[in-house]
Amino acid sequence: GLVNLVFMFLFLSGSACINANAQSCGECIQVAATCGWCTDENFLNQGQSKSARCDDIESLKSKNCTEAKIESPHGSIKIDKNKSVTNRKKDVAEKLKPEQITQIQPQKLTLTLRSGEPQTFSLKFKRAEDYPIDLYYLMDLSFSMKDDLENVKNLGTDLMREMQEITSDFRIGFGSFVEKTVMPYISTTPARLINPCTGNQNCTSPFSYKNVLKLTDKGDEFNRLVSQQQISGNLDSPEGGFDAIMQVAVCEDQIGWRNVTRLLVFSTDAGFHFAGDGKLGGIVLPNDGKCHLEDNMYTMSHYYDYPSIAHLVQKLSDHNIQTIFAVTEEFQPVYKELKNLIPKSAVGTLSSNSSNVIKLIIDAYNSLSSEVILENSRLPEGVSITYKSICKNGVVGTGENGRKCSNISIGDEVSFEISVEAQKCPSHGKPETIKIKPLGFTEEVEIVLKFICECECSKGGEANSEKCHEGNGTFECGACKCNEGRIGHLCECSKDDVRTEDLDANCRKDNGTDICSNNGDCVCGTCECKKRDNPNEIYSGKFCECDNFSCDRSNNQLCGGHGRCECKVCICDANYTGSACDCSLDTSTCLAKNGQICNGRGDCECGVCKCTKPKFQGPTCEICPTCPGVCTEHKDCVQCLAFEAGEKKDTCKQNCSDYLLIKVKDRDKLPQPTDQSFPLSHCKERDANDCWFYFTYAIRNNTKEVYVVETLECPAGPDIIPIVAGVVAGIVLIGLALLLIWKLLMIIHDRREFAKFEKEKMNAKWDTGENPIYKSAVTTVVNPKYEGK
Numbered sequence: 001g002l003v004n005l006v007f008m009f010l011f012l013s014g015s016a017c018i019n020a021n022a023q024s025c026g027e028c029i030q031v032a033a034t035c036g037w038c039t040d041e042n043f044l045n046q047g048q049s050k051s052a053r054c055d056d057i058e059s060l061k062s063k064n065c066t067e068a069k070i071e072s073p074h075g076s077i078k079i080d081k082n083k084s085v086t087n088r089k090k091d092v093a094e095k096l097k098p099e100q101i102t103q104i105q106p107q108k109l110t111l112t113l114r115s116g117e118p119q120t121f122s123l124k125f126k127r128a129e130d131y132p133i134d135l136y137y138l139m140d141l142s143f144s145m146k147d148d149l150e151n152v153k154n155l156g157t158d159l160m161r162e163m164q165e166i167t168s169d170f171r172i173g174f175g176s177f178v179e180k181t182v183m184p185y186i187s188t189t190p191a192r193l194i195n196p197c198t199g200n201q202n203c204t205s206p207f208s209y210k211n212v213l214k215l216t217d218k219g220d221e222f223n224r225l226v227s228q229q230q231i232s233g234n235l236d237s238p239e240g241g242f243d244a245i246m247q248v249a250v251c252e253d254q255i256g257w258r259n260v261t262r263l264l265v266f267s268t269d270a271g272f273h274f275a276g277d278g279k280l281g282g283i284v285l286p287n288d289g290k291c292h293l294e295d296n297m298y299t300m301s302h303y304y305d306y307p308s309i310a311h312l313v314q315k316l317s318d319h320n321i322q323t324i325f326a327v328t329e330e331f332q333p334v335y336k337e338l339k340n341l342i343p344k345s346a347v348g349t350l351s352s353n354s355s356n357v358i359k360l361i362i363d364a365y366n367s368l369s370s371e372v373i374l375e376n377s378r379l380p381e382g383v384s385i386t387y388k389s390i391c392k393n394g395v396v397g398t399g400e401n402g403r404k405c406s407n408i409s410i411g412d413e414v415s416f417e418i419s420v421e422a423q424k425c426p427s428h429g430k431p432e433t434i435k436i437k438p439l440g441f442t443e444e445v446e447i448v449l450k451f452i453c454e455c456e457c458s459k460g461g462e463a464n465s466e467k468c469h470e471g472n473g474t475f476e477c478g479a480c481k482c483n484e485g486r487i488g489h490l491c492e493c494s495k496d497d498v499r500t501e502d503l504d505a506n507c508r509k510d511n512g513t514d515i516c517s518n519n520g521d522c523v524c525g526t527c528e529c530k531k532r533d534n535p536n537e538i539y540s541g542k543f544c545e546c547d548n549f550s551c552d553r554s555n556n557q558l559c560g561g562h563g564r565c566e567c568k569v570c571i572c573d574a575n576y577t578g579s580a581c582d583c584s585l586d587t588s589t590c591l592a593k594n595g596q597i598c599n600g601r602g603d604c605e606c607g608v609c610k611c612t613k614p615k616f617q618g619p620t621c622e623i624c625p626t627c628p629g630v631c632t633e634h635k636d637c638v639q640c641l642a643f644e645a646g647e648k649k650d651t652c653k654q655n656c657s658d659y660l661l662i663k664v665k666d667r668d669k670l671p672q673p674t675d676q677s678f679p680l681s682h683c684k685e686r687d688a689n690d691c692w693f694y695f696t697y698a699i700r701n702n703t704k705e706v707y708v709v710e711t712l713e714c715p716a717g718p719d720i721i722p723i724v725a726g727v728v729a730g731i732v733l734i735g736l737a738l739l740l741i742w743k744l745l746m747i748i749h750d751r752r753e754f755a756k757f758e759k760e761k762m763n764a765k766w767d768t769g770e771n772p773i774y775k776s777a778v779t780t781v782v783n784p785k786y787e788g789k
Contacts, residue, residue, distance in 0.1 A: 017059075018535040021051045025071050025455035025477040028054035030425060033117035036072035038065035039457050039478035047520065047540045049528040050479050050489060059535060071455045071477060075119050080448075081108035085126040085413070095168070098260045103128050104443045111420055113383075114452040118421035123445060125372055125405075125438060126413040132169035132260035134215050135159070135361070138244055140268035141176040141204075143197055143233040148267070149226075151355050156222025159358055166365070172222050173215035173255060177244035178206050179234040180273075180301045182281040186234045196233035204230040208301030209244035211293060215256035238271040243287075245323070246307045247298050249315045251291035259442040261369070262321045265361055267350060269328040278305030289315055313342050317375070322440040324364040326350040326357060343375070344368060344440040373404040373439045374416060380432040382424040383449065388417040425453040493524035509543040520544035541567065554582035582606070592620035630697055631683030634659075634706070638685075638695050642708045645687060660703050663710040670696050670707050690715060 017035040022028035025037040036057040043065050044052060055063075060070050086101045105124045113119060139145065139152060156172055163170040179185040186196060186206045197203035213225045248255055248264055275286065287307040292300040307315075316323060323345040325335040332349060339345045346367050348360035376385055387402035389395075391414050397404065405414040418436070426432065429451060437444035461476030468480035473491035475481075482491035507515045507522035516527035519539045529539035537549040546567035554560035559570035563581035572581035583606035590597050590604035597604050601621035602611035611621040637656035639646030642663065648655055664670060671680060680698045687693065691714035696707045 017055045018051070018531055019533075020054060021049075021531075022054040023050055024479075024481050025053075025458055026453060029071075029073060029452065029455060030115045033074075033114060036060055036070040037455060037457075037477055038063075038069055039071055040065055040069040041478045043069075043478065044489075045538075045540050046542055047516075047527050047529040047544050048538070049531075052531075052538075053479060055535060069478070071457050073114060073452050073455060075114045075117050075452065076112045077119050077121050078110040078112075079106045079108075079121075080110055082106040085124060086128050098132050098169075098258055098442075101128050101131060102443070103131075103441065104438065104445060106445065107443075108446045108448075110448040110450065112450045112452060113420065113422040115422055115424055118386075118419040120417055120419040123374075123416045123418055123436070124413060125416070127369065127372070127408050127410050129410050130167050130169070132171075132258065133163065133167050133263060133365075134171050134173070134256075134258055134260055135163075135263040135265065136173040136175065136215060136248055136255060137265045138175045138177065138241075138248055138267065140178070140239050140241065140270065141229065141232050142178055142239060142270065143201070143203065143231050144269050145267075146231045148269070148350075149229060149231060152267075152357065153227045154223055155226065155357065156219035158219075159361065160217075160219035162358055162362060166362075169217075169260075171215040171217045171256070171258075172213075172219065173211075174213040174222055174226055175209065175211045175244065175248060175255075176229060177209045177239065177241055178232045179236075179240040180208055180243070180278070180281060180283070181206055182283070182302050184280055185236055185240070185273075197231070202230070204232050206232045206234060207297065208240055209247050209298035211247075211251070211254055211296035214254065215258075238273045238277075239268060240301065240306065241266060241268055241272045242274055242306045242312060243298060243301055245312060246287060246289065246315060247291060247293060249312075249319045249321055250289060251293050252319065254291065254293045254296065257319070257321075259320075261440070262319070263324060263361075263365060263368075264316075264321050265324045265326055265357075267326040267357065269331070269350070271331060271334055273306045275306055275308035275311070287311060309338070309341050316342065316345075317439060320437075320440055320442050322346075322368045324348060324361060324368070326360050326364075343373060344371075368440065369410075370408050371404060371406045372408060372414065372441075374418075374436055375403070375439055377435045379434060380426055380449065382426065383420065383422050383432070383434075385421075385434075386419045388419075390415045390417070420447070420449070422449070422451060425451045429453050488524040489526065507543065509545055516544045517541075519547070552580035554578075554580040578606070590620060592622060630681045631685060634697050634704070635683070635685045638683075638697075638706055638708055639687060639693065641706075642695075642710070643687070643693065643712065658704055660705050662705070662707050664707055665710060667694050667709055670694065670709065671698075687712070 016032050017028065020028070020031040020035075022031060022035075022037075025039070028035050028037040031054065034056045035054055038053045038055075038060050043063070044050070057070055057072055061067065082105060083102050085103060085105050086096070103126055105126075106121075109121060111119045111121075137152070137155065139149070141149065156174075159172060160170060182188070186192070193205055195201075195203050196206050212229065213222055216222070245264065245266065278284065281302075283302065283305050285304050287304045289307065289311060292298055292304075323342060325339065325345065325347045327335045327347065328350050332347065335347045339347045346364040348364050350357065350360060374387060379385060387398075389397040389402045389405050391397065391405035392407055392409075392412055395405075402416070408414060431451075432449045434447050434449065435444045436447065455477055457477040461474045461481070463474045464471035464483075465473065465475035465480070467475045467490070468482070469486075469488070469490045469492040472486045473480040473482040480489065480491050482488070485495055487493050487495055504515055504522050504525075505511075506525035507520075507527050509517060515522050516529065520527045520529040520543075522528075527542065527544045529541075529544040532538070532549075534549075538547065540546045540548070548565045548567075549558065550568045551559050551565035551570045558565055559572065560576070560578075560580045560582040562576040562584075563570045563572040565571075570579060570581045572578070575585045577583045577585060586607055587597055587604045589607045590609050592599040598609040598611065598621045599616075601613060601616045602609045604610075609619060609621050611617065615624050617623040636646045636648040637652070637659055638661070640648045640652035641656055641659060641661045644652075670682070680696055683695050683697060685693060685695075691712040693712050694709045698705050
């Protein structure tokens with residue numbers, strides 16, 4: 001099965017190389033990674049087109065193109081920067097700057113790509129210990145978050161203390177948001193612009209986004225500034241949080257982001273506005289994704305619409321920011337859906353008064369930092385990339401799962417196998433650069449892509465070479481690469497002169513009507529033969545009149561598998577002949593066991609016995625169905641020689657003189673077939689007295705050799721008395737049995753008759769006391785005058 005798959009792959013790849021009709025080495029190597037170009041000037045047969053030089057490498061070798069003459073460049077990988085990942089302990093006195101910490105290796109590579117040939121390299125990622133963290137707390141200050149603000153006022157020092165368990169280099173910042181400062185999001189009446197809250201509540205003026213505290217390592221400064229914040233208010237339930245997230249992401253200098261782990265905690269108890277909602281306030285310009293902070297206030301909320309989710313995803317990814325959504329139970333489903341759209345984000349359930357915010361941040365950070373997801377920049381046209389991850393405990397991921405590893409603890413090391421493949425050369429042919437980085441991290445791998453678009457042999461090409469018909473082409477890689485407007489093997493024709501009667505006449509064999517025998521095209525008065533789907537099947541000859549696939553077949557094989565087809569005629573291998581090379585001259589298959597060809601009863605033709613007499617059959621004419629058996633044929637001679645009996649008893653010396661008779665005492669002494677190097681027959685025959693005799697028959701050195709058991713095996717005579725006694729006893733027993741059967745039948749018959757009588761008696765319908773037809777013989781006469789006196 002595997003061999004067939006390899007053969008099929010080579011067949012298909014070879015077919016692709018041939019069918020590409022490549023006219024130069026550069027075109028050939030773009031077809032497939034298995035294609036090669038033969039640079040041998042004398043490689044092509046008459047009638048073959050220039051594109052026949054392009055084929056899979058094994059096919060080119062089989063067509064006598066030496067390996068040194070085959071041009072088939074391969075891609076390569078060069079590692080330019082390979083700084084080892086950092087092994088760092090939090091409790092070590094030495095403190096490294098963020099830019100001195102390395103979590104991904106290697107950092108820069110150069111890949112040389114050939115079309116269809118992937119280049120695979122290994123990328124290592126190790127989560128560093130004590131890696132610095134910047135955390136920016138972005139809070140909704142609409143009126144419903146009043147009690148939450150009270151609990152956040154001491155967040156700075158408390159969170160600093162908790163984060164010391166994770167990193168010694170931690171900074172925290174604070175910002176707040178409410179809503180766009182236009183109707184219908186807020187009330188624009190003068191009084192409401194000063195205090196948007198109702199009743200006796202003292203609230204600050206509404207605003208879109210305010211950067212309260214730039215990232216700092218001073219927790220008490222966080223507490224002081226947050227304590228000074230006041231709640232504001234708006235009219236609708238969704239808030240303008242997306243405007244705030246966009247400004248936090250893009251205003252790096254104002255926020256103070258470092259190239260370290262960047263966390264954005266987004267705290268709210270409401271939903272969000274997104275792109276398109278600004279039309280309600282007459283705002284139609286899409287968000288431009290740029291920083292518009294003046295005096296730490298977002299000043300363009302009335303001018304630009306809310307950003308879209310996709311726009312936010314792009315900016316958060318570009319600036320390596322990981323988002324933690326700390327939202328109340330009511331809005332969990334909404335923000336979980338949002339989390340699925342934003343890579344490297346988490347959702348935590350915020351209590352109604354934000355009392356659990358520290359635990360929420362720690363849990364979310366651990367969840368985010370335990371997963372690494374690779375992403376790559378935009379790929380050049382025709383370039384593809386695949387990932388395979390080898391994660392903790394040897395877990396392997398492929399496809400989309402090949403981009404990521406989960407459950408990574410601090411200090412764990414995981415690796416990725418990344419394959420980059422080009423399907424074609426870019427139109428400009430210049431190097432391209434792509435980048436791969438883990439989401440949420442500032443480190444990245446830079447990959448420079450170079451493309452193999454031409455063969456090495458083309459560098460030594462001879463422009464306007466005399467080999468290419470008066471300098472009409474460049475002679476490179478063993479063939480002419482024609483100048484614009486020229487065609488032909490040697491660029492001998494102009495494209496304008498291709499179809500003329502004079503040129504076509506040179507492509508007709510014997511002045512016939514068929515151009516190139518209907519197997520090719522006439523190009524510049526020379527036949528270029530067509531290509532077949534099977535690259536091993538070739539038309540050739542000056543007029544494409546020959547081919548290597550139309551010869552006679554035997555056993556469904558061209559030339560019987562024992563020759564090659566040249567110009568429609570089989571050229572047979574040694575020891576084979578015939579139009580399909582199906583006749584073997586080897587006689588070993590005709591040798592009989594006795595060493596004779598066909599047992600001396602036939603001739604060996606094409607490795608098969610042809611018996612001279614019809615009565616003989618079998619692979620070596622050893623079978624004769626109509627002949628008497630060997631034993632029957634020689635029975636009479638053996639009988640007369642050994643026992644002086646039989647039909648040839650009187651003519652034994654005349655008819656049986658050529659036998660060599662050897663007597664043995666019993667059957668065990670007879671020769672066995674395994675002991676002989678010649679055919680041997682075992683025989684058992686019976687004489688006129690019903691006695692058996694045993695013998696063997698063989699021909700050795702042209703002598704009939706017979707071994708016979710010297711004693712006959714006669715059956716013993718019958719014992720008369722037991723036979724007579726048995727017959728008499730049998731007759732008596734049979735008679736008794738017949739009597740018993742008769743008696744039994746009579747008893748059964750009598751019982752049936754009696755039962756029948758009893759039944760009829762029971763069913764009688766007349767009075768059994770007197771016969772109804774009986775008449776008495778006495779007549780009684782009464783005197784009428786008698787009065788009894």
